[in-house]
Amino acid sequence: MSEFSVEATDIVRTFNNGEFRALDGVSLQVPTGQVFGLLGPNGSGKTTMVRILSTVLAPTEGRAIVAGYDVVKQPSQVRRSIGLAGQFAAVDENLTGFENLRMVGFLNHMEKSRAIARSRQLLVDFGLADFAHKLTSTYSGGMRRRLDLAAALVADPPILFLDEPTTGLDPQSRQDLWAIIEGLVEGGTTVLLTTQYLEEADRLCKQLVVLDHGKIIAEGTSSQLKSSLGNTVLVLTFSSTGDAQQTLGLIADISAKPANVDGTIIELTVDRGPASAAEALRRIDSSEIVLAGLQLREPSLDDIFLNLTGHKAEDDVKVVEEKLSRRARRKAKAQV
Amino acid sequence: MTTTPLTTAESTPHQGSVSLAVRDVITLARRNLLALIRVPTALVFMVIQPVMFVLLFRYIFQSLGAFTQGNYVNFLVPGILVQTTIFGAVGTAIGLAEDLQRGLIERFKALPMARMAVLAGRTLADSARNVIVLIIITGVGFLVGFRPHGGFFDYIAACLIMLLFAYCLSWGFAFVGLAAPNSETAQAMTFPLIFPLTFASTVFIPLYELPGWLQGFANNQPVSQTTDAVRALMRGTPIGDSVWVSLAWSIGLIAVLAPLAVNQFRKIA
Numbered sequence: 090m091s092e093f094s095v096e097a098t099d100i101v102r103t104f105n106n107g108e109f110r111a112l113d114g115v116s117l118q119v120p121t122g123q124v125f126g127l128l129g130p131n132g133s134g135k136t137t138m139v140r141i142l143s144t145v146l147a148p149t150e151g152r153a154i155v156a157g158y159d160v161v162k163q164p165s166q167v168r169r170s171i172g173l174a175g176q177f178a179a180v181d182e183n184l185t186g187f188e189n190l191r192m193v194g195f196l197n198h199m200e201k202s203r204a205i206a207r208s209r210q211l212l213v214d215f216g217l218a219d220f221a222h223k224l225t226s227t228y229s230g231g232m233r234r235r236l237d238l239a240a241a242l243v244a245d246p247p248i249l250f251l252d253e254p255t256t257g258l259d260p261q262s263r264q265d266l267w268a269i270i271e272g273l274v275e276g277g278t279t280v281l282l283t284t285q286y287l288e289e290a291d292r293l294c295k296q297l298v299v300l301d302h303g304k305i306i307a308e309g310t311s312s313q314l315k316s317s318l319g320n321t322v323l324v325l326t327f328s329s330t331g332d333a334q335q336t337l338g339l340i341a342d343i344s345a346k347p348a349n350v351d352g353t354i355i356e357l358t359v360d361r362g363p364a365s366a367a368e369a370l371r372r373i374d375s376s377e378i379v380l381a382g383l384q385l386r387e388p389s390l391d392d393i394f395l396n397l398t399g400h401k402a403e404d405d406v407k408v409v410e411e412k413l414s415r416r417a418r419r420k421a422k423a424q425v
Numbered sequence: 426m427t428t429t430p431l432t433t434a435e436s437t438p439h440q441g442s443v444s445l446a447v448r449d450v451i452t453l454a455r456r457n458l459l460a461l462i463r464v465p466t467a468l469v470f471m472v473i474q475p476v477m478f479v480l481l482f483r484y485i486f487q488s489l490g491a492f493t494q495g496n497y498v499n500f501l502v503p504g505i506l507v508q509t510t511i512f513g514a515v516g517t518a519i520g521l522a523e524d525l526q527r528g529l530i531e532r533f534k535a536l537p538m539a540r541m542a543v544l545a546g547r548t549l550a551d552s553a554r555n556v557i558v559l560i561i562i563t564g565v566g567f568l569v570g571f572r573p574h575g576g577f578f579d580y581i582a583a584c585l586i587m588l589l590f591a592y593c594l595s596w597g598f599a600f601v602g603l604a605a606p607n608s609e610t611a612q613a614m615t616f617p618l619i620f621p622l623t624f625a626s627t628v629f630i631p632l633y634e635l636p637g638w639l640q641g642f643a644n645n646q647p648v649s650q651t652t653d654a655v656r657a658l659m660r661g662t663p664i665g666d667s668v669w670v671s672l673a674w675s676i677g678l679i680a681v682l683a684p685l686a687v688n689q690f691r692k693i694a
Contacts, residue, residue, distance in 0.1 A: 140531070143535040144534070144535060145531050145534045145535050165537050168535060168536060168537040169537045171535065173531070173532065173535040175528045175531045175532065176528070177527065177528040178528070179527060179528035179529050179531060179532040180527075181456060181460075181527075181529060182527075183459060183463040183464060184456065184459060184460075184463075188456075188459070192452060192453075192456055193532075193536065195448065195449075195452040196449060196452055196453075196533070196536045196537075196538040196542075197536060197537060197538075198445055198448070198537060198538070224463060240532070250535075
């Protein structure tokens, strides 16, 4: 087995005649038999990358090799080696769960009997056997996601692309899906998944890259990313923005990382949570300022973004939303 | 660190690419036809409008009988049939726009299936649906006095001519469906195309009853030619060259529209 299942080199993809660069020179290598994560906020280029690697979209520049085949020159060979579960559970609502899977089996050019047997097996494996002959329009969000993932697995592909597989799912369905993905990797499947959740990347991904504005801004393991950031976020709340500004002057030097001030809230990324909190309290106490609230929490994707880019993940969304390609707007609408 | 091809799923039976492509088209056409059975209301709504047209126009415009060499019903029903098959082809735009919205096109594009199959499966299923609608409207026509004097085989030929025309046109609507931001817009985008074509035509009234300035357009556009061919075959009147003109339009339209739709399919994601 080869070392890397996916090798992408300097991938560029532009939209609107070059006006918008969704991907701006992304290179990555996905080791075979692992879960590899693409982490980033909406509009960072994750979905575009998955579409290029799954031959749905052609890159403007660059080269991508998937399962040993070039996505531009040998798309049919690539398609025989991959499964894709897109961002929105792509199930046909007018078909039953079984019919959806069987259709995908036929379109993978499987023998009829094998397509049927495999569809039945997957419905059992994914806890959908009782609903196999119900129209998918009656399925819950979690069931649709599971069926969508099952559809990507009908042909038993060695490489799986999952675009935000758990976005919009309740905690239980999310746990279920994580367990399924872990099971697949144990069986030897290579998974490339995109996510907005640090928790998800943390749980599943051995390695990950962080995308922002179509560029890789960090890569490594999830614990490397977190430790580069500091382990805890100290959140201080005040009753006025003036108090917050004044306090910032007092406590900014507690952390080497820049503080984030949002109105009456200060967020400070620190290495030793309790000790830093105690130090901040001492300093505030010796001033006239009254603290309205204090909290310690785990760092989130937002914090990583703030640390790496100096701006919040949501700011990105606003910028990119204006530039969104027509297709992305259509998708956003479909989600509503 | 070069990568060597992994063994791919040994799922492909040994078949030629053409027979595999045909299988893909059948799979997708079947999938689209299943939707007709699963959501029968869609078919009901498709049929309601032409049925109302037949019933209303048959009684409102029957005074036109004097101009249409005989009773107006025999003139009207072939026209309504042509109009209905064209409106049916609009379903291609709506269906593809919905598939795109739901992410199904993305899924299909990542499968090792024939690229053409998504469009061919959709357009063929829409033609099959048109056959059902044709049968229903013909039945309703008979109930209100439609009596075609052409032979049975002429009637079949007439149906094939309009089904072919609608099929070729549906490739244009496939392009619209894949270019529209959503299915509602896709439907709205087809109106400026089909309303002038079906109303500024010989579908409802004879050419010489149209305003003079409109006659030039109406006489030379494909819907009128197809309507004239269908009407002549059904009524057993001289067909002139309308059959050939209609067939030529059909071939010309698909030759232009199919590459347009396929190109749009490749472009989108």
